Amino acid sequence: MAKWFLGLQLFHEHACVQLPYADRVERVSEIVKRNRKTYEKHSGDIEDAIRELEESGLNVNEWCHLAPESELQRLECIEEINARDDPTENAEENVPDYIYVRSATREMAIVAEPAAIDPTVLRGMYRNLNRKQASVFYKVRDWCVKRACSSKPIEQFFYYVNGGAGTGKSHLIKCIHAEATKILLRLPRLAEEADICKQTVVLAAFTGTAAFNISGTTLHSLLKLPRSLKPPYQGLGNKLDEVRAELSIAEILIIDEISMVSKDLFAYVNTRLKQIKGTDLPFGGMSVLAVGDFFQLPPVKQSKPLCVYDPTRLDHWRDNFKKITLTDIMRQKDDAAFAELLNRLRVKDKSHELSEPDASLLATR
Template sequence: MIDKYRARPQTLEFEMMCLADFVSNYRVVYGRQTKGKNVQRLLNDMGFIQKRTVGKAAVIRYARFSEEKQPEKFYGRLVKLYVPHRFNGQLKPQRFPTYQEFYKGAFVELPARPNVLIPVCAIVKANQGKYEKHSKEVDEAFEQLQREGPAENAWTAFAPEIDVDRLECIAEQEDVDPEEDEQEDVPEYQILHEDGDGVVPQIEAPQMTAEFVRKMFRSLNVTQAAIFYTVRQWCQRRVWGQNPEQFFYFVSGGAGCGKSHVIKCIHTEATKILRQLPRLREEGDLSVPTVLLSAFTGTAAFNISGKTLHSLLKLPRSLKPPYQGLGNSLDEVRAGLRDVEILIIDEVSMISKDMFAYVNWRFQQIKGSKKPFGGISCLAVGDYYQLPPLGKAKPLCVFEEDVLDFWKDNFQIVTLTEIMRQKEDRAFAKLLNRLRVKQKTEALREDDRALLLQAVKKPEDCPRDALHIFATNKEVHKYNTDTVQALYTDIITIDAEDYRKDPRTGGMKRTNKPVTGKKDNLLDTLEVAVGVRVMVTRNLDVEDGIVNGCFGKIVNIVTKTKVGIATVQMLGLQRTIERRPRNIAKK
């Protein structure tokens, strides 16, 4: 059987070029690079390419399939890579319904050799020889690996306990589909729709198969996948040089609906794509972020492996106008944030209007642009039914008639409704959603009350070391003191160090006893013992999780004796829950 087709290359050089030749000898260029030497414009305004002139041709990467198990994909890869063509339809004409039949039985006429019919298999083998000199041996080794598994590691004989750990880790991993590495056709989504008020009440997406969701988005549901895909598509357009408009999305939903999971997925994918920006590929500096993970509190920042907004932007203690610029530290902050394209803010319900305005002004100063947030995009995540801003500050969702409302005018709302954390207990999940929106004046449903009462216990039935919640700090301090005295015997009392100004010398002199009374919520005395549980109340190291609210226990008390009096110099603390082992020594 014979199939003829002709291409229309711009130059003679392209006439015999297959896809493998093209990707190994040419690269896509953007921006100022399009003015360089050997740059050619692609047809239909598809961009610019430039021939590689420095060093050897690039190494091509391709998917690998088994000829026995997946013959169509095996031969499809061969003809797509090594047969010159302009569109895929030329590689599967009507006479040859499969790639395998086209490979084995078709003859083609190439523009460089008119009126000469060449077997497709011969073209493939000639071009394949330049890139896959040992393809047969590699294919045999690959099939042997799939059939027999990896060779036994010699370390199993010397350190069997290590191999046991390795096998346990493999057993805990999800099952991997044999075709997991296959590149699927990604559907085109129409994600966001605005109504008259400029908000997005819902996300519409085409039907996705369970297999597609599992491969592309792992555990994301349809709504989560839709916002993920929207940001992903924006990043791709940014890399392609299409300069898409900034986006401002607010992802909302109740506790357990997967907001933090969406953040991590978007951060991973967006970072990977934005690293392909032309200016970043030239620099090759992976230490400067393109996507910022941030939150108001240290605990929230640690939960998403981010930093607090105060530390990232060096925000002042007072956020009231007028705006205080960065001053001498501008160059330092600008260098660290020069490549930022997307800002992600978690627990946005705790952000006040004053702070949000400050973040906007700060990025405008850093980026040197009057655009909102200095031209970068923003993804805000949170739930306004949860924690509000500190003090009397107003949350972003409160609308004021005479105040410029950047939040209402720019941010589009995406609501996650499916509870993921309690999906095995639908009754409890529905109860949480009802409590989330219930007004104080509404009576509690009887079935909800009965479900809640199942978890209620009398105080005397609870363990002494269980976490208790009280309304005031005074009650907390009293309960902590009583518990320490009841559970421990070797208790050491640490007095606060208070100082007063000496009127004779003008210097500060320590008082003999701590001054009683209110002193910025600091205790007059502190009772400690080895084994006592403690809680950090300051952000010491956000990246390592040593933040306000994290728990630990005292494992060592370092004392120093002076004039017969032993005083505590340091407390050795150990985290109760660790992301990685870490001990803390704190004065």
């Protein structure tokens, strides 16, 4: 080995060669030097960074600066686990958990997946649902049970959960996602599959921030939508098989912040899912749970929101979706006066003046 290395060093320092595209003989060392200038412009900086890393060690807390939300969630989970007296308390016995195995050899895409919730914490979340939230939760749950137990197709559901800020819409999404996913993984067609790494319940939103808040993805990223949604419809082309495989077992689509979804985007989602699922059923046969508040942010670029009826075009929103309104304020439930003020502000027009009591209450915050 030493002789081979010595021979290589001598070749580098003293040998001369003529390259196929050159018209003269050059020293090997000059060729190497020239190529390093071209292809290793920042090699010195990289070597300095590696040397500094080796001397100072890896900063294990750097993640808290890159993703503070995830770091906060991690610390809260650790605190919750440490505070728990008995991890086996209220544990159910003889209840098998439905799990799935990820293939170690398969190339996986990086996706934002909801963090697994401890069963004890999840049961507490279920118990905290108010009457209206529970009615939606059990409607979806009953549909999932019928879907998992029946060999025949089950009619899709289309629900719109409406409610102002603080009414527990995000909490409801988490509960429905966890329960529906658990039940739908029992579908007979999935029972024999060893690699159930796809989603049965898909979480999506219009913006990246809204998608991040529910651990989902944007509609454009999920369905590979074009930047321009103007007709004619643009098919997926070569990406069809990729997206079809990703949504192969998807049964429910949950769209948060539905107020930001325009009529054009909603129509494109419907057409795209038809293409992906290979059926003419609305939204490709998938059930849809839309969540949001039309008093909040509207679609961008003056596009028409879904709640504005347009008689000149097919309206999937008006014709198919059943509206369920959440009315109980959960976030400020211990401050009823302030919660009622928020609801009054929610429906006020810019020309409406604040009453003196409301102005006084706002001045205290």
